[in-house]
Amino acid sequence: MVHGACSSSGCFALTDQGVGEIYAVVEKALRGGQQAFQVQAYPFRMTPQNLAAHRDDPNFAFWKNLKEGYDIFEVRRREPRVAACSRKYIFDAEFKDGDPPDPLAACPQRIDQPDPAVVAKTSADDQKYKELEGKSFIPLAYQDGGMHPTFRTLLKENGGEKLAAKVSVIKYPISRPVAALADPFDGGE
Secondary structure, three states: OEEOOOOOOOOEEOOHHHHHHHHHHHHHHHHOOOOOOOOOOOOOOOOHHHHHHOOOOOOHHHHHHHHHHHHHHHHHOOOOOEEEEOOEEEEOOOEOOOOOOOOOOOOOOEOOOOOHHHHHHHHHHHHHHHHHHOOOOOOOOOOOOOOOHHHHHHHHHHHHHHHHHHHOOOOOOOOOHHHHHOOOOOOOO
16 A cells, blocks of 8 residues: 555555655556556665665675666666575576476576667666765665654654644645654654
8 A cells, every 4th residue: 555644554655746746646547548557666765876875784795786687767758577596586588498486486598689888878877876985975764664753753752643734735645644753763652
């Protein structure tokens, strides 16, 4: 479930502006006759700057793998084909005997050629990442769940209805305000 003004309690929380951006694309697709659509949610925009900032995260290798598909979409503006082998995703690959049946087994021989435009983007991003890798970034820490302390304070002071009116242009209610007031990091509030 995706909607704006969310407390991040059991949903994919976005701002109203983020939902508005997605809604506009979906509305256009549906009006154009598209019956369904798929949404790809990444942990962040897969830029060299964001990757450098998250380089110490335990999920970094997985995110680098996701970036391969992200780059294909950025260059070609279409969803890449996805297969899995060697314990990772493989994007836009053609294999001699079809897609690999076992995601844990070694990848079979590929018979496709890499797209030069995708290779160029990946190379440029890798170079930029290497330039940024040595720079200092403020460590990023996150936990799944919990409302930002600023909004939690506003919720505590104003209540759900007043906070929703302040943060949501459509006055979308704050989901589960009692749960949103709980701080998952203090162990008991």
